[in-house]
Amino acid sequence: xxxxxxxxxxxxxxxxxxxxxxxxxxxxxxxxxxxxxxxxxxxxxxxxxxxxxxxxxxxxxxxxxxxxxxxxxxxxxxxxxxxxxxxxxxxxxxxxxxxxxxxxxxxxxxxxxxxxxxxxxxxxxxxxxxxxxxxxxxxxxxxxxxxxxxxxxxxxxxxxxxxxxxxxxxxxxxxxxxxxxxxxxxxxxxxxxxxxxxxxxxxxxxxxxxxxxxxxxxxxxxxxxxxxxxxxxxxxxxxxxxxxxxxxxxxxxxxxxxxxxxxxxxxxxxxxxxxxxxxxxxxxxxxxxxxxxxxxxxxxxxxxxxxxxxxxxxxxxxxxxxxxxxxxxxxxxxxxxxxxxx
Numbered sequence: 001x002x003x004x005x006x007x008x009x010x011x012x013x014x015x016x017x018x019x020x021x022x023x024x025x026x027x028x029x030x031x032x033x034x035x036x037x038x039x040x041x042x043x044x045x046x047x048x049x050x051x052x053x054x055x056x057x058x059x060x061x062x063x064x065x066x067x068x069x070x071x072x073x074x075x076x077x078x079x080x081x082x083x084x085x086x087x088x089x090x091x092x093x094x095x096x097x098x099x100x101x102x103x104x105x106x107x108x109x110x111x112x113x114x115x116x117x118x119x120x121x122x123x124x125x126x127x128x129x130x131x132x133x134x135x136x137x138x139x140x141x142x143x144x145x146x147x148x149x150x151x152x153x154x155x156x157x158x159x160x161x162x163x164x165x166x167x168x169x170x171x172x173x174x175x176x177x178x179x180x181x182x183x184x185x186x187x188x189x190x191x192x193x194x195x196x197x198x199x200x201x202x203x204x205x206x207x208x209x210x211x212x213x214x215x216x217x218x219x220x221x222x223x224x225x226x227x228x229x230x231x232x233x234x235x236x237x238x239x240x241x242x243x244x245x246x247x248x249x250x251x252x253x254x255x256x257x258x259x260x261x262x263x264x265x266x267x268x269x270x271x272x273x274x275x276x277x278x279x280x281x282x283x284x285x286x287x288x289x290x291x292x293x294x295x296x297x298x299x300x301x302x303x304x305x306x307x308x309x310x311x312x313x314x315x316x317x318x319x320x321x322x323x324x325x326x327x328x329x330x331x332x333x334x335x336x337x338x339x340x341x342x
Contacts, residue, residue, distance in 0.1 A: 025128055026187050027340040028121040032129075033175070033188035035118035036137065037195040039111050040168035045071055045203065045233055046101055047161035050094050052229040056222055061090075063214050068093060070206040074199065075101070075109045082107070098157050103150060111164055115141045130178035133171060140167035183284050190277035190335065197270040198328050201321045203233050204257055208250065208317050224248050231257070235265045254317045255309035258324075267324060268304040275301045278335070285339075293334035300327045 049071050053059060068087055072078045082104070086096045104110045119141045122134060143149065143163050153160050172192070179185050207230045211218075218226065227248040231237040234257055244252050260266035275297035282291045312320070 023339060023341050025125050026183070028125045029128065029184045029187045030191040030335075030340070032118050032121040032125070032137075032191075034191035034195045035114045035121070036140075036168050036171050037192045038109075038199070039114040039118065039140075040165050041196075041199045041203075042075060042101060042109060042111055042114065043161040043164035043168075044235070045074060046098055047158060047165070048229050048233045050098065050157070052225060053094065055225055060214075060217060063210075063217065064093070066210045066214070068097060070210045071097075071101075073206045074202040077101075077107070077109055080107070095154070095157070099150070099153065102144070102153060102157075102160060111160075112144050115144055115164075128184055130174065132174045132178045136167065136171045136174050140164065140171065143167070183281055186277045186280045186284075187339075190274055190281065193270040193274035193277065194328055194332055194335075196265070197267050197274065198325060200234055200257065200265065200267055200270070201325045201328075204230070204254060205318050205321045207233075208254070211250070220247070227253055236263065239263055251309075251312045251317075254312045258312075258320070259304060259307055259309055261305070268301075268307075271297060271301050271304055271324075271328075274331070278331070281339070291334065291338050293331045293338065296327055296331040296334060300324065300331075 049067055053064060053067065065087060069078060072080065072083050072087075077083050083097065083100060086100060087093060089096075100107060100110070102111045105112060105116075107113060115137075119137055122129060122137050126134060140163075144160070149160070175185065175188055179188070207226075211223075211226055211230075215223070224247070227250060228237055230253060231240050231248075236257060239260075240253065240256050243256065256263070256266070258267045261268055261272075263269055275294065278291065278294045278297055282289075282294050
């Protein structure tokens with residue numbers, strides 16, 4: 001989370017309406033959108049992983065451990081002592097790990113931490129976002145922060161995850177419908193698509209590694225269930241099955257999630273719209289000078305537009321994804337250097 005205690009900077013970027021946008025406002029808008037998007041993905045990853053383990057019934061304990069470790073890796077929590085202790089203990093892993101990933105204030109990737117940071121950033125820019133956006137985010141936050149949230153989680157954890165996912169959809173819809181599509185909105189879109197691209201890459205990478213190693217232990221029905229869970233983790237199962245009915249092939253899953261040009265949850269789609277947002281921001285600030293973030297995203301967009309889905313057959317998926325993650329990290333860093341307080 002950015003430091004909200006910093007005094008407003010003199011640096012700014014002009015909005016399309018001609019009013020100056022302070023760097024701290026741009027930064028808070030960016031982080032607000034990013035943390036809402038992150039919370040949605042965390043909720044969905046836990047939700048899907050819990051459901052798939054219920055669906056498959058008895059599962060090899062080693063595979064179950066690996067699936068939960070994959071969740072932690074996707075969220076950059078594989079080095080967390082507390083999370084690893086829960087896994088090693090082996091008792092009520094889904095419940096205990098779910099509580100850690102939902103409510104732990106010391107876990108920077110918990111739903112509570114993400115929604116707290118989103119709300120703090122939103123509160124610092126109340127005058128620039130709509131009343132409807134604030135109310136939606138405030139409601140989402142208090143749904144996790146309420147005194148009875150832990151009890152509700154123990155009774156029906158999936159309801160909490162659904163609440164966060166639907167709350168994110170509502171917030172993003174309100175952002176599109178009630179916020180002027182000027183520079184503030186562009187920063188929110190840039191953050192959303194950068195975060196979506198990054199976490200989608202990490203979901204695919206971890207699942208490919210785990211499921212490829214377990215292939216010999218899974219019959220075809222179980223294999224399909226696990227790969228359907230990968231697609232559900234990216235909100236993509238229905239569209240994929242429309243395009244590719246029948247047996248689920250991992251290479252096709254990778255090709256679809258990475259390269260689908262018109263599906264809003266694919267990596268290619270997110271990169272294209274992140275590039276468009278970066279271009280829009282730069283045009284309002286310095287129309288005659290292309291920024292570093294825009295250059296990085298333009299190159300990555302061109303790479304994805306011209307990629308051949310067949311290249312994933314050779315087992316190069318993870319290396320391909322790691323390159324995308326590295327480029328997204330460079331673009332994110334360039335945005336921070338160009339527009340935010342530092």
